Amino acid sequence: MSAASLVNLYSGNRLMNRVLNDRGRMLFGFFALYLHALPEAEGGGLTVSRMAALAAETGVCSRGRAKAMLALLRWGGYLTPSESEGDRRAKPLEPTSRMVTQQIHRWQLQYRSIAILDPKVEELAMVLGDRAVFNDVMICLGEAFRSGHRVLDQAPAIADIADRDSGMMILLALFVAEQGGEEMPSIAELARRFHVSRAHVLQLLKDAQGTGLMTRDGTTGAGRLTDHGHEALADFFAASFAFLRGTAYAALEAMAARAAPAAVSD
Template sequence: MRENSASAAVRDLFDGAASDPLSGGAMARIMAMDGFSAAAACSARGILETYQNRYALNRVLNDRGRLVLSLLLLDLHFRAESGEGELTLSRLQALCHGLDVCSPNRVAAMVAVMRLFGYVAVAPSADRRARRLVATEPFERITRERWSVLLEGASRLFPHVKEVLDRLQDRAVMAAFVRALSERFAGGYRTVHATPAIAPYIERDGGLLVLLALGSARTGSEGGAAEFTIAETARRLDLSRAHVASVLKMAAADGLVVRSGARDERVRPTDALAALTDRFLAAAFLIHAVAAWDCLHLLAAGQAGTSHTPGGAGTEAQQPAAPELQRATSA
């Protein structure tokens, strides 16, 4: 299928082919959509609620590498269920290495943690040498919950997303969405390309959560600028005070927060932080909307799509974009 202009604009936005990762002004158009502020606030709140006081989840899904590793693990899991190879540690390591997600050693460490918390198990086998892995139902459930938060926000801007959101409990729909999202990632889609300033924080454990917690709070209870303390932010996010202080020191240097009080304990988010988190959520909405559109095409075609290989280029034939995606991404 020939790629249309809207698909090309989306591709250029995320795969780094354009000199400016924000070429076409897609982020500005999304943020100007009616309902964007409400959608962003809803998703930011949902992300924070998903992670609050959930130690095991935070240890598994709390930075970019672990999030992407989990996506690729689920993709291999669903592909194995449909007879396309097996989910093994070595295959996951090769895929993560080929896509420059993380090192093979980190993959092994994360899989060990996931097994410890019951998110991954070794499949029964008559051959004791076989180490085929499976994602467990609890892991599917928490991943579905996390995606639902972003899909809910995206559905307020892109109506076709609601169909995927409403059907995500269906494992066939979830498998198609996982495949669509992982293929887009393999093809070059990176939310961080639209928000390069957020990259150092995404690589920090809980860094994105700290920014969202502060950036999504535009005003205080009396209408003035919202203020937080490092201690209350650390408690809210189940992170150490020292770690939160380290993230906020970096954010202050970048002009994202202003620190005050004894030992700089009090923190006030700046307009620059609000703009950064808005742009990040706009990029997340767009990439999930594109994956949802691909998912619906895969389901309509009665197939799961094309297989990707480590370092592969992703889907062989991109689907035509939904009308609202064309409006958001065309120049």
């Protein structure tokens, strides 16, 4: 369910596959939401300098690339100059409604997948459309990442694939097709779905085959995951679900704490 929701989100979406199509760019988009949600008193507020510093601190990319990525997100309609009051010299940015709506949908799908294992997480999925709750989640996820938590540390076999354009989506698309008993997609189909070249898909598949993640028979079909590939994805999903479950509980606690003063005053 988790894999299918991600694949469906990216399939055929030219803009997302252009702007948010690898781990670094996906994390960068998430950091924009995190800095915007974080109070200024705690070092928040989305500006070029803060984003560049955060990207360098976490090792996501260099300061120069961070500035280029912000320009790309603005070009894609995901960020816009902020209209809030304050020091205009800082030139703050803010996520657009497109960015927020898209990301709320993404995280709701993931939390609803986890709720199958832990029904309490459904409480968060149900109220994630509340912007204050969504900000709580972004802050919890961001603080966990800044403290050093990396999901792919627990699934190193697929880390290289995840760092490539649409690499993770292509791997998940193969997994979803196999689990659903569908015909395995061709290289050309994967290229069309995720808006990359056939040469790029072919090289990615060759590299995945070289590390034992998948096997190919030399036809136009993309291939199938090996036992090692399935184990690597199992590690990824286990680490991802554990991480997201923990942040869900932290966000629910933050939501309850925010509601407590209102209950007392009532």
